[in-house]
Amino acid sequence: MSSVYTPPLLHTKICTGEQRRMSATVNNPFRHIVEPLDPKDPTQQFYNLSKLGDPRYERLPFSIRVLLESAVRNCDEFLVKSSDVESILNWKQTQTQTVEVPFRPARVILQDFTGVPAVVDFAAMRDAVMKLGGDPEKINPVCPADLVIDHSIQVDFNRKSDSLQKNQDLEFDRNRERFQFLKWGSKAFRNMRIIPPGSGIVHQVNLEYLARVVFNFDGYFYPDSLVGTDSHTTMIDGLGVLGWGVGGIEAEAVMLGQPISMVLPEVVGYKLSGTPNHFITSTDIVLTVTKHLRQVGVVGKFVEFFGPGVSQLSIADRATIANMCPEYGATAAFFPVDDVSVQYLEQTGRDAERLAYITKYLKAVSMFRDYNNVSQDPDFTRIVELDLTTVVPCCSGPKRPQDRIAVSEMKTDFESCLGAKQGFKGFQIPAEHHSTAVPFQFNDKEYILNHGSVVIAAITSCTNTSNPSVMLGAGLLAKKAIECGLSVKPYIKTSLSPGSGVVTYYLKESGVMDYLFQLGFEVVGYGCMTCIGNSGPLPEPVVEAITQGDLVASGVLSGNRNFEGRVHPNTRANYLASPPLVIAYAIAGTVRIDFETEPIGTNSEGRGVFLRDIWPTREEIQAVEREFVIPTMFKEVYEKIEKVNERWNSLVAPSDKLYPWDTNSTYIKSPPFFDGLTMDLPPPKSIHDAYVLLNLGDSVTTDHISPAGNIARNSSAARYLTSRGLSARDYNSYGSRRGNDAVMARGTFANIRLFNKFLNKQAPKTIHLPTEETLDVFDAAERYIQSGVPLVILAGKEYGSGSSRDWAAKGPFLQGIKAVLAESYERIHRSNLVGMGVIPLEYLSGDTADSLGLTGRERYTILIPEPLAPRMIVDVKLDTGKTFQVRMRFDTDVELAYFRHGGILNYMIRKMSRN
Known part of the structure; x- marks a missing residue:
């Protein structure tokens, strides 16, 4: 195992003195519980919360224990006080009392859409500090900050073998100024690392590469935790790393050393039991959980998963559920670390030494979970349950991720939405226009569009592309579809944007990539593309037909957001679905289909082919996953992630500590937020x-x-x-x-x-x-x-x-x-x-x-x-x-x-x- 690549624990440019102050302060009243993790190595220590001698600790939800550890370790009686530690220990009473506590996460993660304005603000803050007579170089991230460039690439080209290269070239041409600015930031600011474009989606890179699970820094072990400038930062909770999304403005304060001030949350225990049936995907589970928790009401709360059903889920499955946390409104969706977590770390290339101290530390502080041991179940604010055997194949839409629909009801649901009053489940199309058909020409052949016709089918976003089971499931379905003579109409904008290079690796090695390509799902880029509206243009004849018929055209995507106007201006109905279902609806060409009673298409002999004929079982998928998703893939991809993009490497950026603003730039501009700022504090005005x-x-x-x-x-x-x-x-x-x-x-x-x-x-x-x-x-x-x-x-x-x-x-x-x-x-x-x-x-x-x-x-x-x-x-x-x-x-x-x-x-x- 020693040859397996391990990502660096820390950045090369560390503000050591400040980090040391964060890790352990001289005035910390809890220094007496510090002890070595290994008695043979007294230099490697930890705050042993079990030595607090407080019976309340063992009853705390595991997510609250992470907050407690941070408060204990960072207690300086100034920013973090002993009374804050007591408030957290007393969670069972304080959870409903709107008690404010500070939290110092171990790190911050950003993506480029939210990261660029953060770096712009940092640059402008340096200017403002200098104008006020301060030292501008004091404006630096204090805790580690990683920025992954993943939101800039668009689906301008698809269905061609060179689509990936063309999209990446166009991404660089469009965003050269932004990329130069970010490269300046990576040099000008200490403790900031940039993961270049073409590397993958921020949350998947975080899961597979950046996550520490347990930090080993400056002589101390402590839980990995983070905040991020993307709401789906919660995906990392699936690996047992407590994290959630914050505003870019709030993240900047954390980067500058400020603790987050948060109201101690209630924690809803979500008990999972049972085993999902053979045809269920993790996407079906997460859409079911999303709808359920929206109904329960968990806004502003933590959700913590427990019960024997959790052990049935892979880390990728758990991460998919945690990713959708913002869609059910919770702050965090936490899966404590267990043996499956450690197996995932091994699978993704973390070395044996790290695995050993992660397990030893978490067990020492009672943060290692056995989901089958009910004696470990903590106290929760309330408990809700889901029996996984009740989950059925489903999608969500047409306008919100929480509006789950069983696949068996998709046709009738869409048709009811057509005539329903304008709203989340309505388009207000008059009944006499429900069967509108608009013929159009594409590539010298005539086609017809109707309400519900699929015009975008995208396997996109970290929600699912991080999950080998659904990605390989899509590949196996594509293989069976091709073998049955099925195809996707050429005007449908199909695309595959994997969350990391590892996905492409195992799709190729398992032999399913060629079948995906034949159906139009070739790799178009590594980034969050269609899911954030970077879907690129639709063919002009398709747009004209939609406009002419005032059609409710559909997009089907494996993402996490489908709000109005987000995916594409011409797709009024957008459905979230698993990657295999994305392909299924692309083959069908419409969402107005009942897969149980209607064939998805016809084979070369003219016989109808049903979805059940080509749908792979969980057992089939798991067999392929065991054979082809292996640690060496992660090693090969991630050991070169920061240097693999040659265009990024050759970018020349300014070397000044103050950014030389270009007044002619239409991308990077000094913001007016600090114009006229003085040291005097103005009184609040009505x-x-x-x-x-x-x-x-x-x-x-x-x-x-x-x-x-x-x-x-x-x-x-x-x-x-x-x-x-x-x-x-x-x-x-x-x-x-x-x-x-x-x-x-x-x-x-x-x-x-x-x-x-x-x-x-x-x-x-x-x-x-x-x-x-x-x-x-x-x-x-x-x-x-x-x-x-x-x-x-x-x-x-x-x-x-x-x-x-x-x-x-x-x-x-x-x-x-x-x-x-x-x-x-x-x-x-x-x-x-x-x-x-x-x-x-x-x-x-x-x-x-x-x-x-x-x-x-x-x-x-x-x-x-x-x-x-x-x-x-x-x-x-x-x-x-x-x-x-x-x-x-x-x-x-x-x-x-x-x-x-x-x-x-x-x-x-x-x-x-x-x-």
Whole structure:
């Protein structure tokens, strides 16, 4: 085993003194429980929580034990206090008391969409600190930060043997400025590592390569833990590493050494039992869990899995379930480490020495799990259960990941959605148009599109591409389909974007890659592509047919998000499905099919072939996985991951410690967040006579607020880019331009599926109330700003759900929005609003905009009292004379401090400038 490659435990550029202070402080009152893990080596120590002598420890959920260890190890009676340790130990009582505790994760992970703005902010913070007379080089990550470039590649080319190379070349041509900037950041900032483009998807790279499980640093062992600037950071919980997504702004504070201030969460125990049947995939399990936990209600809570059914799941299966955590609304979805976890670490190339200390440490601190031992079951806030034998094949859609549908009901469900009222399960197509058929020509042959026709079929996103069972299942299904003479219509945009090079390796070695290619599923790139809207263009005849017939065309993808307008503007119905089902629906060409009673296609003899005829069993898949998914593959791929991209290696980046901003760049721009910042702390101001910019309903996602897809040619952002001399083909995507605030402010609320009650239809527009003109949202906001008028937003439930997109807070801030008034918030987005100094207000229980009679045409005065306190109730006065009360969602004292400073980054700049 010694020859197996082990990824480096730490970066080469370490801020040793600061890290040592984080690992163990002189003033730590718990130093007495420090002891060596191995008595023969007294230099390698750990905080032995079992020596606390507190019976409450053994009853804590395993996820809470990780929080406790961090608090004990980092206790300095300043940022982390003994009282915080007591609060965590007393979790059984404090979990329901809104008790605030600090948490110092071991590391931070970023992807390039969210990572670029983070590095832009760091560069701008250096400038601001220098202007205030401080040392700009103090602005550096303190804890290790890894950034994986995986969100920039698009499916511009497919169904060709050279699609991968063409897409990667185009990715580099489009994003050269961004990549040069990131390379500058990797040199200018200590403790930051960049994983170059073409390496894989951030969460899969994290799982297979970056995860330590147990840190061994500076003479101490402690649990690996992290926060990330992608909501699906939770995927790592499947390996027993506690992690979750935070806003990019909050992650920057963590990188600068600030602990996360969090409310001690409730922990829902999710008990798994039984064995899934032979035809069930992990995707079916996760979509079932997602719907179940949405119904249970776990928003803001931890979910911890236990029970004998867990041992039936591979780490890839567990990671798939944990990946979807944001879709059921929990903060984390934790699977404690067990023997299966250790076997996975061995399979993915971790060496024997590491495996030994991981197991020994976790057992010493009672964090190693035996899922069949009920005596290890801890106390939970509540317990819910799922019998895996009850799971059936399923998809989710057509607009939300929690809307699970059994495959046997897909046809009838889609047809009911066609005529249903416009909403999450409705398209409001008149009954007389349900059988609309539009003929079109493609490659000199005529085809027909109908409602439900599949035009995008993508095996994409870390949700499933990290899982050999479903990827090999797709390959085996493709093999059987080809052997039966089945094919996929050539106009359907098919693609395969693996999460890492290991996936390609085992698909080729097992002999199924050729069959996937024959069906159109060749590798088009290594990155999060179709799942985030980087699906590229559809064939023009297909777009014309969809438009002509006003068709509800379908996309089927193996991703984790299917919100309106996310996957592609021309696919109004999008379904999440396992990779084998993606292929099945691509072959069928429609989602309006009952696989039980209707053949998926016909063979060369004209006989019908049913899906059951070509569907592989779990036993077939597992046999192939055992033979072909082996440690040497991971070794070969990951030992060269940071140097394999020659174009990245040859990039020349500036060497200055302060970034030399190029005023001509349309990708990287110094943001205005710190303009006019002084050391003096301004008093909080009430909001007077604000207009409502947008009047929104429920489940407004960060995709609605800050889209990541293509920049529409008739948008404010497009007009700005055109004014800078760019043609439409060079617009690129919103995601790729997150380093330019001028583009992103104009792209805020630019999603064509945004439903604004002022207009009573979907459009990226609003009414400028003083003139009653209908304008693009940015243009209306700009008029208000020029008039010196503050703005607010009205919203319903789950405002800001979806991706952890910091520009969904930065954009509204730049549009002059001072507060949002909603029924409830998604956790990360609320945190981001706080981080930008935007006030999140929440209606009191039972109140809504409708119950209060709010039309959005009133003018709003929000009185900010002194002194402020967490979750304070404040008055809102309208120009109509009406007054009502709302809750300010500053949940902790730390959040109040950030608000007083105008945001997290302003707080950090003042702090760094004083030191």
